[in-house]
Amino acid sequence: MAAPFVILRPIGLRHLCPASMSAATIDNRFVSAVRQDMLAFARLQLRDSELAEDAVQEALTAALHGERQFSGLAALKTWVFGILKHKIVDLLRQQGKSTPISAYAEEGESLDSKFDTLFKENAHWHPAAAPRDWGNPEAALREKHFWTVFDACLTVLPANTARVFMMREFLEFDTGEICSTLGISGSNCHVILHRARAALRGCLEKGWLIAGEEAC
Amino acid sequence: MDCRHATQLISEAEDRSLGITERVGLEVHLTICRGCDNYREQLRLLQQACRVYREQLAGDASPTIRPPSDAPGK
Numbered sequence: 001m002a003a004p005f006v007i008l009r010p011i012g013l014r015h016l017c018p019a020s021m022s023a024a025t026i027d028n029r030f031v032s033a034v035r036q037d038m039l040a041f042a043r044l045q046l047r048d049s050e051l052a053e054d055a056v057q058e059a060l061t062a063a064l065h066g067e068r069q070f071s072g073l074a075a076l077k078t079w080v081f082g083i084l085k086h087k088i089v090d091l092l093r094q095q096g097k098s099t100p101i102s103a104y105a106e107e108g109e110s111l112d113s114k115f116d117t118l119f120k121e122n123a124h125w126h127p128a129a130a131p132r133d134w135g136n137p138e139a140a141l142r143e144k145h146f147w148t149v150f151d152a153c154l155t156v157l158p159a160n161t162a163r164v165f166m167m168r169e170f171l172e173f174d175t176g177e178i179c180s181t182l183g184i185s186g187s188n189c190h191v192i193l194h195r196a197r198a199a200l201r202g203c204l205e206k207g208w209l210i211a212g213e214e215a216c
Numbered sequence: 217m218d219c220r221h222a223t224q225l226i227s228e229a230e231d232r233s234l235g236i237t238e239r240v241g242l243e244v245h246l247t248i249c250r251g252c253d254n255y256r257e258q259l260r261l262l263q264q265a266c267r268v269y270r271e272q273l274a275g276d277a278s279p280t281i282r283p284p285s286d287a288p289g290k
Contacts, residue, residue, distance in 0.1 A: 037272075037273045037274070038273075040273055041270075041273040041274070077274070078274060081273075081274045116220075119219060119220050122218060123218035123219060123220040123221065124218055124219045124220075124249075125219050125249075125251040125252075130219075130250070130251030130254070131251050131252075131254040131255040131258055132254055133254050133257070134254070134257065134258055134261060137257070137260070137261040137264060140261060141261075141264065141265060141268055146265075147269075150265055150269070168231070169263065169266035169267075169270070170266060170269075170270050172270075174231070175231045175232065189231075190224075190227070190228050190231060190232070191224075193227060193228075193230075193231060194223070194224050194227035194228065197227050197230075197259055197262060198223060198227070200262055201255070201258050201259065201262060204258070204262070205258070
């Protein structure tokens, strides 16, 4: 479907001040401001640029048809993102249905074997591999380098494992909803989330190493 | 409790309420194991980072902490 609007130069929503003061509607200015954020969000979930483009396009089209008045751009953006999340969930459900359980297990074997290298035979940490103190988390979140590494780590997480993780942490599903949407068992869901977190933690530690104290 | 099992429970605690035995076992382990205690803090940071990232893209992040598109020093 052809775009019902002209895509202008991308600008951040925060430059459209005073955002909270005036009535907001979906126009070219709004679209150009939020489209990049929507695309980034959809790509993170779907790992497919074309699918992400389509989801964003559909969400914006649906938003235009159901347009309502909002008291500010932030409220309008939240509403449009809500529509986008529904589109993404539909696509994730389709992806999940076409994914055999064995695909999760295959990714799991590979992730587990990497995680296992951190432990001794008695399942306690190898002294050299034990997690270190990363320092002040608030400070970490202000570091540009942290976010670069974080982005890269999300990208290298295996696709099926990542889908479960993103549904939990970015779409804010509880594990029961994830199970029913993707057709996996509750205990499997917990194991997959554990693997995803372990892998992301390890990736962050490697890419964004902070000298810490000895552990365990 | 061994460390590998502890890491699984630390993760699961973010998704479900642990049973009393699991919770007490984990807490006791964390008081004696610095590595697992750090692991828990790191998973908290990971969760916080996801929240900040999500809120930034969806438009309602705290102005003081932001992901790469608007990181200080850019």
